[in-house]
Amino acid sequence: MTQPSQPISADRALLNITRRLEFRMVLLALILAIALSFLSPYFLTKNNLFNVLDQSVVIGIVAVGMTFVILTGGIDLSVGSVAGLTGVILGLAVQHFPLPIAILFAVGGGAGVGLVSGFLIAYFGLASFVVTLGMMAIGRSLAYIFSGQTAISNIPSAMSSLVYTNIGGIPSNVLFLGVLYLLAWGYLTYTKGGRTIYAIGSNKEAARAAGLNVFFYSVLPYVISGALAAVAITFSIAQILSADPLAGNAMELDAIAAVVIGGASLFGGRGSILGTLIGVLIMVMIRNGLNLMGISPFWQGSAIGSIIIIALLVESIVSRRVAR
Amino acid sequence: MKPDVPNKMIEAMFSAVGIFKTFDRTKALADANLDLLGGEIHGLLGANGAGKSTLSKVISGHVIPDEGQLIYRGQPLVLRSTRDALNNGIAIVMQETSLVPDLTVAENIFLPELGQKGRLSYSSLYKRGEALLATLGQQGELPLDIEVRRLSAAQRQLVEIAKALGVQAKLIIFDEPTASLSPSEVDRLFDIMTRLRDNGNALVFVSHRLEEVFEITDRVTVMREGRTVLASHPTDTLSQSELIRTMVGHDLASIYSRPHALKATSEPIALDVKGLEALPMVRSVSFSVQEGEILGLGGLVGAGRSEAAEAIFGLRPRNAGTISISGKVVDPKKPADAIKAGMGFVAEDRRTQNIVPHLSVKENLLLAHLGAHKGFGLGYASRDKQVASLLESLGLPADRLLDANMLNFSGGMQQKIIIARWLLLEPRVLILDEPTKGVDIGTRSSIYSLLRDIAAKGVAVVVISSDFEELLGLSDRIVVISDGYSVADLPSALLDKEKLTLLAAPRTSMARNTAMLTELAKE
Numbered sequence: 001m002t003q004p005s006q007p008i009s010a011d012r013a014l015l016n017i018t019r020r021l022e023f024r025m026v027l028l029a030l031i032l033a034i035a036l037s038f039l040s041p042y043f044l045t046k047n048n049l050f051n052v053l054d055q056s057v058v059i060g061i062v063a064v065g066m067t068f069v070i071l072t073g074g075i076d077l078s079v080g081s082v083a084g085l086t087g088v089i090l091g092l093a094v095q096h097f098p099l100p101i102a103i104l105f106a107v108g109g110g111a112g113v114g115l116v117s118g119f120l121i122a123y124f125g126l127a128s129f130v131v132t133l134g135m136m137a138i139g140r141s142l143a144y145i146f147s148g149q150t151a152i153s154n155i156p157s158a159m160s161s162l163v164y165t166n167i168g169g170i171p172s173n174v175l176f177l178g179v180l181y182l183l184a185w186g187y188l189t190y191t192k193g194g195r196t197i198y199a200i201g202s203n204k205e206a207a208r209a210a211g212l213n214v215f216f217y218s219v220l221p222y223v224i225s226g227a228l229a230a231v232a233i234t235f236s237i238a239q240i241l242s243a244d245p246l247a248g249n250a251m252e253l254d255a256i257a258a259v260v261i262g263g264a265s266l267f268g269g270r271g272s273i274l275g276t277l278i279g280v281l282i283m284v285m286i287r288n289g290l291n292l293m294g295i296s297p298f299w300q301g302s303a304i305g306s307i308i309i310i311a312l313l314v315e316s317i318v319s320r321r322v323a324r
Numbered sequence: 325m326k327p328d329v330p331n332k333m334i335e336a337m338f339s340a341v342g343i344f345k346t347f348d349r350t351k352a353l354a355d356a357n358l359d360l361l362g363g364e365i366h367g368l369l370g371a372n373g374a375g376k377s378t379l380s381k382v383i384s385g386h387v388i389p390d391e392g393q394l395i396y397r398g399q400p401l402v403l404r405s406t407r408d409a410l411n412n413g414i415a416i417v418m419q420e421t422s423l424v425p426d427l428t429v430a431e432n433i434f435l436p437e438l439g440q441k442g443r444l445s446y447s448s449l450y451k452r453g454e455a456l457l458a459t460l461g462q463q464g465e466l467p468l469d470i471e472v473r474r475l476s477a478a479q480r481q482l483v484e485i486a487k488a489l490g491v492q493a494k495l496i497i498f499d500e501p502t503a504s505l506s507p508s509e510v511d512r513l514f515d516i517m518t519r520l521r522d523n524g525n526a527l528v529f530v531s532h533r534l535e536e537v538f539e540i541t542d543r544v545t546v547m548r549e550g551r552t553v554l555a556s557h558p559t560d561t562l563s564q565s566e567l568i569r570t571m572v573g574h575d576l577a578s579i580y581s582r583p584h585a586l587k588a589t590s591e592p593i594a595l596d597v598k599g600l601e602a603l604p605m606v607r608s609v610s611f612s613v614q615e616g617e618i619l620g621l622g623g624l625v626g627a628g629r630s631e632a633a634e635a636i637f638g639l640r641p642r643n644a645g646t647i648s649i650s651g652k653v654v655d656p657k658k659p660a661d662a663i664k665a666g667m668g669f670v671a672e673d674r675r676t677q678n679i680v681p682h683l684s685v686k687e688n689l690l691l692a693h694l695g696a697h698k699g700f701g702l703g704y705a706s707r708d709k710q711v712a713s714l715l716e717s718l719g720l721p722a723d724r725l726l727d728a729n730m731l732n733f734s735g736g737m738q739q740k741i742i743i744a745r746w747l748l749l750e751p752r753v754l755i756l757d758e759p760t761k762g763v764d765i766g767t768r769s770s771i772y773s774l775l776r777d778i779a780a781k782g783v784a785v786v787v788i789s790s791d792f793e794e795l796l797g798l799s800d801r802i803v804v805i806s807d808g809y810s811v812a813d814l815p816s817a818l819l820d821k822e823k824l825t826l827l828a829a830p831r832t833s834m835a836r837n838t839a840m841l842t843e844l845a846k847e
Contacts (some may be wrong), residue, residue: 067507193700195693196685199680199683202683207691209659211663212691269682
């Protein structure tokens with residue numbers, strides 16, 4: 001049982017790194033990038049790399065909230081329609097209020113939807129899949145009703161400065177994404193709340209018996225997820241200057257796929273923010289590469305779907321080997 | 325030990341000869357023997373951990389033995405799975421039922437047939453289901469078309485029995501079948517069992533309840549420490565005290581012979597529980613523990629001890645009763661309240677109730693700290709020194725341990741870490757439910773000395789254990805819980821295994837029990 005204790009050698013440290021799932025996913029992302037740079041000479045240009053980052057912003061923000069939810073063992077199917085609904089709220093509010101207030105309305109609305117879902121799930125013990133499925137339908141329906149079935153296009157063009165400002169040579173939206181990931185990583189790694197979220201997903205009974213605040217930290221991820229869906233759509237609207245009730249359609253699937261590619265377990269307790277970031281980049285790179293190669297958008301679904309499944313299959317086979 | 329069948333004229337329907345089974349390092353069965361005749365109800369008895377359940381599982385194909393032979397109708401029988409057993413007509417009716425809650429009664433009864441090819445005729449299922457119930461004398465008692473989920477415990481049991489008959493079982497094992505039944509339901513079950521016996525089936529009745537054993541069985545086999553110590557003895561030539569003596573293993577001393585002198589104790593009361601009720605398992609439990617004392621909560625599995633502890637700790641709603649800690653009444657609605665009041669609780673099932681598998685050993689160790697911590701951050705650093713000295717005193721290597729996965733370690737090591745989790749918070753009361761379950765013998769003694777050290781520092785320690793020897797060796801005082809009531813509160817110096825066995829037996833009839841006590845006193 002007790003082996004002779006030995007100092008952690010360099011070999012062992014290296015082994016520990018390679019055993020980490022993120023490491024293997026970084027490898028996968030690099031392989032993908034190299035393959036894409038061979039397939040399309042344009043891929044590795046600075047412009048296109050910024051393009052990839054720019055395209056990662058919206059899905060990347062939503063995936064942060066999704067990571068929080070999935071870590072607790074739940075799922076949030078409503079993020080796409082919450083994005084649509086809060087986009088419409090933003091589009092309407094910006095007609096009457098200054099932009100910061102309008103954004104506050106949208107983010108508050110998203111957080112409110114998350115609060116309702118989270119409360120229903122944590123207090124009544126309802127299945128997160130079903131509750132957020134219901135919220136998904138309600139959100140989309142309200143988005144149509146509030147918008148009068150058409151996209152709101154008279155968004156003040158000043159809003160585009162949210163996206164098209166460069167700070168130290170980095171576009172503001174990419175910078176925001178970076179800061180958000182840093183904050184989320186810090187929260188999940190170094191705070192009571194973050195560790196409680198992991199503990200709930202890993203073993204809720206044990207977390208409760210140890211005196212952790214299971215209820216509060218079961219609701220919080222849904223609030224964060226809803227609020228971040230609104231933040232994501234804010235950046236999207238700033239880019240296209242239009243609030244479409246259809247916006248965010250199928251966004252939840254992209255976000256879930258990114259989190260899962262990043263190594264999170266849908267049963268909760270396992271996953272990381274770094275993994276999610278890599279998952280997002282892999283998804284966006286694939287899409288970007290296929291566009292560069294001029295492959296029909298109709299084929300892109302098949303390609304992305306296959307890559308998700310193959311990545312997970314390889315991961316499951318490899319991790320079974322490593323575990324032995 | 326050879327199985328001796330008293331009546332050699334009747335060929336045994338089933339024999340298990342010299343069965344051995346070891347789980348990890350625990351010997352569950354060491355030379356277990358059982359002989360069954362057609363047309364008898366055979367009691368299988370033994371104290372907690374004697375190996376009754378394991379032997380039942382060997383016979384029903386759930387557990388594959390290391391050694392030994394099964395003989396069925398004169399032929400050697402090798403069981404690789406429960407399906408093998410069912411195909412041979414051997415079925416088990418367990419406490420935790422094997423029914424599918426969302427299928428109907430009829431579908432459950434004939435579940436083994438759903439795997440067969442061909443179309444299913446529901447009308448024939450219903451017809452055959454009714455016929456089965458009729459052989460049990462329960463025609464029309466059970467609607468065949470409702471989902472099992474909606475049935476009571478007793479009705480589910482009836483479905484299990486019908487299911488066993490549905491596969492033409494000739495040997496049926498009843499594992500603690502009366503545990504969750506009311507007296508009238510028990511009568512009905514016994515009526516069914518009698519019918520099955522009269523139809524020539526062999527029935528095994530596994531039970532703690534001696535009154536019921538005397539009421540229903542024809543012969544009994546007693547096991548102790550995995551071994552058959554009394555084989556196929558006719559029930560009506562046994563007395564209750566003889567039976568207890570065989571189960572415990574040595575002669576009974578008179579229960580009144582020792583003086584009831586308690587050692588004078590003056591330590592303040594740390595935990596006081598009065599009239600605790602948490603239905604359905606806990607009916608009236610009262611006890612108190614002094615600072616620095618180890619109190620044992622004894623009783624049979626299912627007597628309501630774990631449930632009482634969970635109710636005290638706020639893991640289970642309470643119907644009545646008061647809990648005070650150091651004289652102050654507390655009302656914990658959730659574990660966090662209990663922890664704030666100064667309690668710690670090591671639950672019975674390490675894997676499902678204590679360990680957070682995805683977190684490192686260090687974070688598991690600091691989990692209760694995390695719950696009690698007030699700040700936004702982790703506050704782990706403030707505990708570094710405490711963790712280091714705690715691990716050292718537990719003999720755990722800190723450098724190799726902290727970043728590792730909890731599940732890589734032995735049960736004993738895990739248990740020490742979980743206990744250490746609470747020690748970090750310096751509780752006034754520490755409750756441990758089966759602290760040495762799944763712990764190897766070597767580590768056991770170090771857990772005992774750990775618990776004594778904790779008590780010596782003034783912590784009130786409450787230990788729940790089904791192992792009476794452990795309870796007697798470890799605790800200063802023992803409170804016995806039986807059928808949800810605390811029935812005795814005695815210093816362990818006045819107790820021994822047989823008295824505990826006697827006190828723990830469910831008291832379905834008070835009069836019979838008093839009689840038994842008087843009889844014991846005479847010896």
